[in-house]
Amino acid sequence: xxxxxxxxxxxxxxxxxxxxxxxxxxxxxxxxxxxxxxxxxxxxxxxxxxxxxxxxxxxxxxxxxxxxxxxxxxxxxxxxxxxxxxxxxxxxxxxxxxxxxxxxxxxxxxxxxxxxxxxxxxxxxxxxxxxxxxxxxxxxxxxxxxxxxxxxxxxxxxxxxxxxxxxxxxxxxxxxxxxxxxxxxxxxxxxxxxxxxxxxxxxxxxxxxxxxxxxxxxxxxxxxxxxxxxxxxxxxxxxxxxxxxxxxxxxxxxxxxxxxxxxxxxxxxxxxxxxxxxxxxxxxxxxxxxxxxxxxxxxxxxxxxxxxxxxxxxxxxxxxxxxxxxxxxxxxxxxxxxxxxxxxxxxx
Amino acid sequence: xxxxxxxxxxxxxxxxxxxxxxxxxxxxxxxxxxxxxxxxxxxxxxxxxxxxxxxxxxxxxxxxxxxxxxxxxxxxxxxxxxxxxxxxxxxxxxxxxxxxxxxxxxxxxxxxxxxxxxxxxxxxxxxxxxxxxxxxxxxxxxxxxxxxxxxxxxxxxxxxxxxxxxxxxxxxxxxxxxxxxxxxxxxxxxxxxxxxxxxxxxxxxxxxxxxxxxxxxxxxxxxxxxxxxxxxxxxxxxxxxxxxxxxxxxxxxxxxxxxxxxxxxxxxxxxxxxxxxxxxxxxxxxxxxxxxxxxxxxxxxxxxxxxxxxxxxxxxxxxxxxxxxxxxxxxxxxxxxxxxxxxxxxxx
Numbered sequence: 001x002x003x004x005x006x007x008x009x010x011x012x013x014x015x016x017x018x019x020x021x022x023x024x025x026x027x028x029x030x031x032x033x034x035x036x037x038x039x040x041x042x043x044x045x046x047x048x049x050x051x052x053x054x055x056x057x058x059x060x061x062x063x064x065x066x067x068x069x070x071x072x073x074x075x076x077x078x079x080x081x082x083x084x085x086x087x088x089x090x091x092x093x094x095x096x097x098x099x100x101x102x103x104x105x106x107x108x109x110x111x112x113x114x115x116x117x118x119x120x121x122x123x124x125x126x127x128x129x130x131x132x133x134x135x136x137x138x139x140x141x142x143x144x145x146x147x148x149x150x151x152x153x154x155x156x157x158x159x160x161x162x163x164x165x166x167x168x169x170x171x172x173x174x175x176x177x178x179x180x181x182x183x184x185x186x187x188x189x190x191x192x193x194x195x196x197x198x199x200x201x202x203x204x205x206x207x208x209x210x211x212x213x214x215x216x217x218x219x220x221x222x223x224x225x226x227x228x229x230x231x232x233x234x235x236x237x238x239x240x241x242x243x244x245x246x247x248x249x250x251x252x253x254x255x256x257x258x259x260x261x262x263x264x265x266x267x268x269x270x271x272x273x274x275x276x277x278x279x280x281x282x283x284x285x286x287x288x289x290x291x292x293x294x295x296x297x298x299x300x301x302x303x304x305x306x307x308x309x310x311x312x313x314x315x316x317x318x319x320x321x322x323x324x325x326x327x328x329x330x331x332x333x334x335x336x337x338x339x340x341x342x343x344x345x346x347x348x
Numbered sequence: 349x350x351x352x353x354x355x356x357x358x359x360x361x362x363x364x365x366x367x368x369x370x371x372x373x374x375x376x377x378x379x380x381x382x383x384x385x386x387x388x389x390x391x392x393x394x395x396x397x398x399x400x401x402x403x404x405x406x407x408x409x410x411x412x413x414x415x416x417x418x419x420x421x422x423x424x425x426x427x428x429x430x431x432x433x434x435x436x437x438x439x440x441x442x443x444x445x446x447x448x449x450x451x452x453x454x455x456x457x458x459x460x461x462x463x464x465x466x467x468x469x470x471x472x473x474x475x476x477x478x479x480x481x482x483x484x485x486x487x488x489x490x491x492x493x494x495x496x497x498x499x500x501x502x503x504x505x506x507x508x509x510x511x512x513x514x515x516x517x518x519x520x521x522x523x524x525x526x527x528x529x530x531x532x533x534x535x536x537x538x539x540x541x542x543x544x545x546x547x548x549x550x551x552x553x554x555x556x557x558x559x560x561x562x563x564x565x566x567x568x569x570x571x572x573x574x575x576x577x578x579x580x581x582x583x584x585x586x587x588x589x590x591x592x593x594x595x596x597x598x599x600x601x602x603x604x605x606x607x608x609x610x611x612x613x614x615x616x617x618x619x620x621x622x623x624x625x626x627x628x629x630x631x632x633x634x635x636x637x638x639x640x641x642x643x644x645x646x647x648x649x650x651x652x653x654x655x656x657x658x659x660x661x662x663x664x665x666x667x668x669x670x671x672x673x674x675x676x677x678x679x680x681x682x683x684x685x686x687x688x689x690x691x692x693x694x695x696x
Contacts (some may be wrong), residue, residue, distance in 0.1 A: 033400060038599065039401035039507050040436035040583060041497070049400070050382060054389035055445040055479060055494055061486030062449075088388035097403040098493045101410075131403060139487035139543030144447045146494040147402055150390070159387050235388060251386065 008108035018108065019134055022115045026129045030094055033128045036055075040237045042130035054085035060140030068190075068199075070281040071080050071110055073212045074143070075117025081238065083125045083216035084145035084291045088236040090221055091151035093125055098132040101142030108284075125218060154223075157234035157295065162252035166317040167295035170211050170218050172308055173264040174241055175280055178287025179272040180204065180211030208270040214291040220311070227304045231295035240288040242336045247326055248296070255322040258315035258336070261329050285326075285336065299321065353399040356456035364590040366456065367482055374470065374477045378442055381476045383493065390478035392443050395500040403495040408488030415539075415548075416532045419458055420558045422491070425463025430495035431473045431564035432639045437506075439499035441473055446480040446519050449490030462491075474567060488511045503573075505582035505643065510600035514644035514665045516635055519565050519658055521612040522589055523628055527620040527634025528552065528559030559605035568659070575652045579643035588636040590684045593672055596644070603670040606663035606684070609677050633674075633684065 010018055019037075028036050034043035056063060058078050066074075079096060086093040098118060102111060119124050122129055127147065159253060187199040201208055216236075224231065233252060235244045241263070245256050265273075273280040279306050298304065315327075324336040358366055359462060367385075376384050377620075406412060406426050412488040414422075427444060434441040446466060470477055474669035475495065534695075535547040549556055564584075572579065581600060583592045589611070593604050609631050644665060645653065653659050672684040 017541065034501070035506065039438070040433040041400040041503060043398050043400050043437070043501075045398045047396070050391050050393045052389040052391050053401075053443070053445060053479065053494070053496065055447050055492070056481045057447040057449060057483060057490070057492055059449050059483060059485050059490065062484050089391070095401070097401060097494060099403050099405040101405060101490065110489070117546070130401065133404045135405060135407060136410050137407050142407065142490050142492075144403070144405055144490075144492035146401070146445060147389075148401065150646070153382070153391075153393070156391060158383065161548040252545050335533075 006109060006111050010102065010104065010106065010108055011097060012113070013108060018111065021108065022111060025119055028128045028130070029126060030128055036128060036130040042097070043096065043178045044130065044148065046150045047096070050153045050156060051087060052091045052149045052151065052156065053146065055144065055146040056082050056085065056110050057143055057144040059144065065187050069212060071113040072117035075114040076121045076213055078143040079118055079121035079125065079127070080214055080216045081291065082145045083121070083218065084238070085329060086147050087120040087216050087218050087221050088234050088293060089149065089151065090155050090224070090234055091138065091149035091233065093129045093147055093149040093218070094128045094223070095128045095148045096122070097130060099251060100132065100134045101136070101245035103135030103137045103139065103141070104139070115206070125216065134241070144336040155230055157231045159248055160251040162233040162248050162296045162317050163298065164254055164317050166298055167302050167313050168256060168258065168294070168296050168315045168317065169305065169311050169313050169332070170237070170241070170264065170294045171220050171293055172290070172292040173281030174209035174237065174267040174268045174290050175265045175287045176207040177214060177274065177289035178283050179269055179276065180207035181289070183208055183272065183275055183317055184211060184305060186306070187221045204268065206266060207272050211289065213306055214289065216291060217293045220293050223308065225307040229297060229301045229304050231297050232291060234295035236294045237290045237294050238288060240286040242285040242292065243288070244294050244325070245336065249320070250295070250323055253320050254317045255320050256315055257318050257327060258323045259327045261281065262312060265314045281327060295297060304314050354457055356453065358450065358456055358459070361456060365457065367370035369456065373467055375515065375589070376476045377474060378476055379477060381443060384478040389446070390443065392496065394442070394498045398501045398504060399529065400434060400437045400497045400504065401494065402430055404430050405490070405493040406432065407490055413536070414489065415536050415561060417559065419461040420465035420468075423462040424469045424561055426491040426493050427466055427469035427473065427475070428562055428564045429639060431469070431475070431566065434495050434497035434585040435564050435566050435569050436582050436641060437497065437499065438503050438572070438579065438582055439497035440477045440488065440569070441495055441566070443476045443478045443496045444470070445478060447492040447495045448480065449485030450482065450485065451485045451489070451536040453471060454489070474563060476677065481625040491518045497510060505577055505579045507581055507583050507596055508599040510581040510596050510602050510644045510665050511646065512602055512665050512667060514646055515605060515650050515661050516606065516642070516644050516663045516665065517653065517659050517661050518585070518612065518640055518642045519568050519612045520638070520640040521617060522585065522616040522638050522640060523613045523621065523631030523635045524555045524558035525562060525637035526631050527617055527624065528547045528557070529637070530624055531556055531620065532559060552616065552620060554614060555620050559637065562637065563647045564639060565641045568641050575643040575651050577645060577649045579645050580693060582641055582643035585638045585640045585642050586636060589634070589642065590633040590672070592642050593684065596642070597668070597672055600665070601668050602665040603668050604663055605666050605670070605673045605675060607675045610662040612660045612661060676683070
């Protein structure tokens with residue numbers, strides 16, 4: 001993958017010079033961002049609301065492969081996955097900090113591309129970048145982001161408050177990000193075997209985008225406020241639907257019955273799954289990285305959301321003893337396994 | 349370095365099992381920690397005060413070498429360096445999040461040792477661990493910590509508010525942590541050359557401790573409140589005195605005159621510097637990692653702190669045009685260089 005952009009070595013600028021250069025395009029949006037980058041710590045001052053804080057890390061060779069992940073998308077994704085956690089609390093994101101570990105093989109231009117993506121995400125999600133640490137890395141690229149958000153305490157949605165007979169809903173569609181990863185891995189192999197071959201990605205643009213540049217579903221947070229619905233519980237789908245249901249189940253002491261025919265997936269997800277001889281439903285249940293929102297609402301609230309095209313009711317909460325059950329299209333009830341991504345088993 | 353402790357592979361527990369196990373000893377101390385680990389984000393609710401947030405990352409092979417850094421100390425240090433930034437804002441730390449990247453070579457017991465150190469720091473600095481992300485790493489150990497603190501807005505100390513003729517003060521003593529690192533590097537080499545040789549560290553216990561297990565100077569924050577002094581500006585000494593003076597100078601548009609004879613160092617720092625044929629003053633100016641506090645106060649406040657044994661007045665702020673000057677013991681005025689640690693130049 002060729003690169004004709006200018007290359008400035010990071011040591012030509014030094015750490016402070018690099019920070020000056022990458023921070024120039026960032027300015028503060030929120031009045032409660034009292035002081036941003038440049039001091040020992042940022043100063044933020046929420047009003048009467050509660051504040052939520054979350055932190056996520058992306059490591060090269062585990063969460064991304066720079067052979068096919070553009071740095072701009074990576075910067076965007078590193079922010080989006082944290083905003084997704086703020087959204088899952090039903091809160092409004094306000095500030096982020098970004099810690100970066102860089103090896104010498106990255107040029108200043110590469111770091112700028114990464115921060116350009118971070119900047120797009122800040123713009124899109126209306127958050128202020130208020131600090132962080134930039135350091136050298138002896139090995140791969142490391143990105144660690146912390147996000148802070150606010151919400152009135154009675155709107156904040158936890159994982160532990162599902163009630164029996166609540167309706168289970170999920171936004172968007174599932175399984176696409178996992179299949180996008182399969183495509184990217186396959187095309188990387190094709191490229192390694194025959195470097196003059198162009199990667200064939202057009203046909204898979206939707207699932208590839210789901211993997212490379214996921215969006216946090218802040219639109220749902222605003223939509224729910226508009227229709228006056230507070231979910232009884234919420235979580236974002238980062239490890240796969242089954243894993244998230246497992247978390248809600250464990251923390252709320254309930255079981256779930258989920259209907260296979262109601263689990264949403266995109267047509268391209270379906271076709272790509274078939275091409276890889278995978279079951280689309282398995283991709284949705286165990287694929288992960290879709291960053292959709294999974295939430296429960298009281299039956300009384302169902303009327304208010306049932307006409308929203310992008311919200312799918314997929315089942316209901318039941319007694320804990322009944323466990324996590326999938327009602328298949330064939331009419332069977334099978335126990336779900338909470339797999340999720342287990343990086344410790346999958347990779348060195 | 350032998351290890352007779354039991355070894356449990358991380359994949360025996362899985363990610364969720366590991367998190368359950370390491371989080372068991374942590375409970376919340378603060379009423380404003382509304383919700384800690386276990387949801388998409390933690391919930392914190394400061395009262396009428398301003399909130400400060402800071403983030404720092406430690407990477408294996410750059411910030412530490414596991415050949416001689418015990419994991420317990422490393423966990424402690426990862427928290428302490430962030431608390432030090434909160435202290436440098438003159439604020440009280442409240443919560444931290446910890447992101448961890450682990451490779452398979454770490455056992456569960458190793459991770460527990462790391463978290464034991466994190467736990468000691470939480471206890472010592474009275475902070476709540478409220479979240480974070482634990483993931484696999486393809487290469488070395490990665491620790492990224494974010495800390496949140498609070499203070500009334502009129503007590504918060506920035507870097508940009510030094511006034512001409514303010515007095516420059518520093519706590520404790522400088523240069524020790526750098527010499528501790530030299531000792532550890534030398535003993536590692538001795539060990540590699542002759543593994544049956546025991547490392548000789550007793551004579552250097554103070555400087556080695558300064559490197560391995562630094563303390564954030566929260567005691568100064570409390571002491572200043574007791575005597576009713578608010579520094580005009582403050583920064584922690586993480587990159588060396590010269591580098592921190594450079595930051596204050598640049599952000600406050602002032603110069604400094606610092607008196608060599610007033611720069612504090614410990615007797616063991618002095619002796620170790622001589623042994624390494626280094627100038628103790630160079631170690632203090634450019635060594636870094638001492639995590640002392642460097643601050644400026646108005647002349648009117650000097651009376652209130654001058655009898656505190658652990659606070660040293662080392663110079664004063666002057667016109668910006670005069671720059672950063674060191675008045676040597678020999679009576680000369682020399683320009684200071686802001687070196688700091690430049691990881692990008694020093695290491696791959």
